[in-house]
Amino acid sequence: MNKKIIIIIIVFAILNFNKVKLSLLKYEDTSKEITNDLFLSDNLIDKINKHKSLRDFKIVSSKPVKPIELPDKNPDNLNLSVSKKGEVIGNYLSPLEIFPKIYTKIDGILTFRGDNLRNSINLSVSNIKDKKLNIRWSNKTSNSTWGGGSGWTGQACVIKWPDEIKKLMNIKGIFKNETTFTEVIYGSLDGKIYFYDLETGEKSRPSIDIKNPIKGSVALDPRGYPLLYVGQGIPEKGKFGYRIFNLINQKLLYFINGRDPLAYRGWGAFDGSPLINRKTDSMLIGGENGIFYNVKLNTDFKPLDKTISIKPEILKLRYKIDNNNYQGIENSIATYKNLCYFADNGGAIICLDLITMKPKWVWYGKTADDTNASITLEVINDTPYLYTGTEQDKQGKNGFTYIRKINGLNGNILWERKFKCLNRVVKDKITNKIKSSNGGLYATNIIGSKDISNLVIFTLAGYNHPYKGIMLAIDKSSGKTKWKWEMPYYSWSSPIAFYDTKDKSYIIQCDFHGNVTLLEGMSGKVLDKINLGNNIESSPIIYEDKIIVGVRGNRIYCLDIK
Template sequence: MSYRADILGPMSRSGTFRLLLAGALVLVVGGVATTAYALRRSRSDSSSTANPEVGTTAAASPSPSKPAFVGWSDPELVGKPWGTKVNGLLTFRGNPTRTYYGQGPVPKTMPVHKWQYPKTGGMCAMSEDKGKTTQWCGNGWTGQPAVFERDGRTWVVFGAYDRNIHFLDAATGEQIMPDFKTGDIIKGTVTVDPDGFPLLYSGSRDNYYRVIALDRGVPTELWKLSANAVKPTMWNDDWDGSGLIIDDYLFEGGENSQFHIVKLNRGYDANGKVTVNPKLVFNTPGWDEQLLKDFGDTNVSIENSVAIYKNTVYFANSGGLVQGWDISGLKEGKTPTRTFRFWTGDDTDASIVIDEAGFLYVGSEYEKGNARSKQVGQMMKLDPSKPDNPVVWSVKDQGTRPAGIWGTPALYKDIAIFDTTGGDVMGLDRQTGAVRWKFHVPGNETWQSPVVVDDTLFIGDCSGVMHAYDVGDTNAQPKLLWELKIGGCIESTPAVWKGAMYFGTRAGAVHSLSVS
């Protein structure tokens, strides 16, 4: 049985400004579900580990234990929480491979609307973008709240378009700490230190990416990196990406079109207060001359959140360039080197997702409509071990422009789930790219990233409705469990944690839904 309720009524979207994308999109699939690229299965696909065969017989003797992983991001932790020292969703999509979506239980029947923040009004501010000043409200399409446990309570922390980082009690929506104010809007998901240091990492459109201490009563800036600290730069000084912190290094891309690595040198002073002494140890342009020539545009900013698998860091940019950089020798002072380059042809702002076997799942927009984006498609699986011909499969979404993918895909069992800006949600076979199922949500401009926890898919739409679907059987059409009218385009990706979920809307508020 499905449920629907309109408990809050529509909220005003006046004052919220991002251009709404008009027109229904038509899903175009080369062949039935793939382009003319040959499907290659030259090495074992990760879906085999996600869906082991039923009825296999245990070995007569125990298999030898695996050696401890040596490197930056352990493949065994794909789909799992980020470390063991802090419980929660600590960065956009939860971990270094962007594959952890939260912890249940989840609302399987109509949830309770627990709170909204702020209780009245909206988180809004005026901000300039591309020479035009408009009002922005909410916490953005990349603004998934961070949810984590600290000092015996659960925190919900997020940056917003009112130029503040907010620190809330997950149970009540009340403030835990005063807001941290920046000089412009905040678009990206904050990152919580995964190693237990009381530190928060966040960018802002005011030009800076910051390290903020949480152990001083009020959130306190310890250090900031200017978008103009490196050269050359292109595009602007915003920071959309959610940084990764591994082994005392920060990895972050910026809309200055550069990728940065910072040695944090975290510690504590004589009074027990957390300290940092950061040093920028590496940066590189997110573009190359070939991209500028092929793309014909200088909008090559890095708006997605970098992902790390084993010893390679991956990111893409608004020019469609997907790159992988070897960081295996970073701790020994060796300069990272580029080992993977692929061009999608168009703006690629969705974060790259990496499965257990190291395959990349990439979503790209369809704005330019150039020959390359028509050929490559907008949903793709890439094999970085074959840099000369990495496309395993590709699916197209080339209806009325702009089309394609803004939200970051989700991996679930043997499927990859993509949502298009036109409102189509699809489950694709991870091995072949075939469309297993598809449904449509209203409102167009579906930019948030799909979330799956406890066999339940959560997806919001731009008509202001949050939907929940049963996707336990990946071969069956998802079954609608409930849908709830919140009001305001639901833009940010939901954070699901222990019976509750948290997300923002363009009406300017963050909402909490709960099982009770």
């Protein structure tokens, strides 16, 4: 029998009889394209695609993603080690640990700022006409020592579950049969994770209670698997660390203890939102204990049996930089291909090769300071450019906030700006002691697109006054200010851009006074404002002209963009 016919028969059998594979393909790849992992010739691919029995599927040519190859640079002032099961690994190599160009093919916003570049937070084109904001619904949360609602960074996830997955989970029956059902998942300072129908605000399933305040942003699996990833910000009652939940039955699958004896720092919080590589079944996250985690999940998902399990294998990267005693990764890591970027509480920025787990460069300059806002990446001609900035923390009363653009291949600073930002005096919620609350950059920036493709937009807290702020539209190339909006109230909440059918840009900015402000992207002109009554620290998301955001006052809101 002709070899080509045999191969066609084999492919046909795989597609028609491996039911689990078919099920996974349907929701992991909504275009029903199958990557040519068998290295078939283009001519044979064309014949298979024309076969009438395979009309619902299409095989596409697959060119392997090439990693970025850079020389290792381990500075003399950096002490770094990688360990697995308590043993230090001398040489680590994982050639396939490269992030795909597209983070997810699932409809939704599944991690902080949308993807591995941390700059893809808005997916849909807006039909904005009246340039007005209205409250669609709101839901009350319970309380903890730290209050309720949501805190910093507190971004929600939103997902339109594939039908095959939706029917497996404990979602209310009324929503399982709705083809348009979209679920909002939100972690709260009350220690619970809430599940809502985007359209109505009705609870779509019971909440999950981890019994510890959740400050950071939850994440969902980019493969569409029923997995929920959630950290916590404060130890109150439950264990202190990171959790992965089974969303078929909402049971805990795995727990990473943040109080790790390996860590140089004892604080076990996880405020960052992870990245999951859908090609390699791995999770990346930084801990405030100063450890970078590279977790092989070993996911076993059996849709027909309605089961999912994981058996994580954890690589832990521990590091120490001379004269930097502030270990702690509070931001959400960013990646491009095999390069991973994160900053720490001392202001050091590290570029890590995920294939070797070795540093490609480390920046720790004179203007370094606590960096909590996530690094964002813009890729031009295979070169990632970093946009980042600092708080005003370690410099004393007369310090500055610095924002900068960095070449992601070598760590060279392309431009840097400094701004006077002041700290506030506040009372600690637990100890009642007076302490300083830092000014500067908490909000993750916007990398502009469409009509603001030349701009990067930063929001700073405490600009020239402890309770005020400023939004700055900075030219990407020169670093010069194109426009600014001096805000009457400071903000930790990340701004978000969206675009209409004519590529005109708009910006949403929330603040500590409870305002949600709509601005014109090109000019910074204020178009509308609505007040939600309480401090908004969390970062909003926009999905189908709906804004989801929580406030410190025990509420989660959905707003309509009109």
